[in-house]
Amino acid sequence: MAINTVVALSIDAYENKRVGASRSAIDGLKREAYSYKSGGHDEADKTALDSTTCVICMEKFEAGTLVTYMPCTHIFHEYCLIPWLQENHSCPLCRFEIQSCS
Numbered sequence: 001m002a003i004n005t006v007v008a009l010s011i012d013a014y015e016n017k018r019v020g021a022s023r024s025a026i027d028g029l030k031r032e033a034y035s036y037k038s039g040g041h042d043e044a045d046k047t048a049l050d051s052t053t054c055v056i057c058m059e060k061f062e063a064g065t066l067v068t069y070m071p072c073t074h075i076f077h078e079y080c081l082i083p084w085l086q087e088n089h090s091c092p093l094c095r096f097e098i099q100s101c102s
């Protein structure tokens, strides 16, 4: 049956029951246009290495791109993080959990 094929194909991605972040948790995240300062280059920032690349799409941040800050200080493209948070309620990098909608 066609529908079983679809389920089988998507089962890997949904192996663990996923719960998205709550709307208010997503709305509460800080958003900012990325600048080289955001990457922590001006400070001795332990997250500086992680903060130059979005681990969701593996693209480097470009200045002026809208990025979203997780409470753990990791940053991601807004257009990458929002879809992620609709299915997960943790940081893609360190699994820091934010409020879920369950």
Ligand SMILES: [Zn+2]
Pocket (backbone or CB within 6 Å): 054, 055, 056, 057, 058, 059, 076, 077, 080
């Ligand atoms: Zn990205």
Ligand SMILES: [Zn+2]
Pocket (backbone or CB within 6 Å): 070, 072, 073, 074, 091, 092, 093, 094, 095, 096
């Ligand atoms: Zn994190």
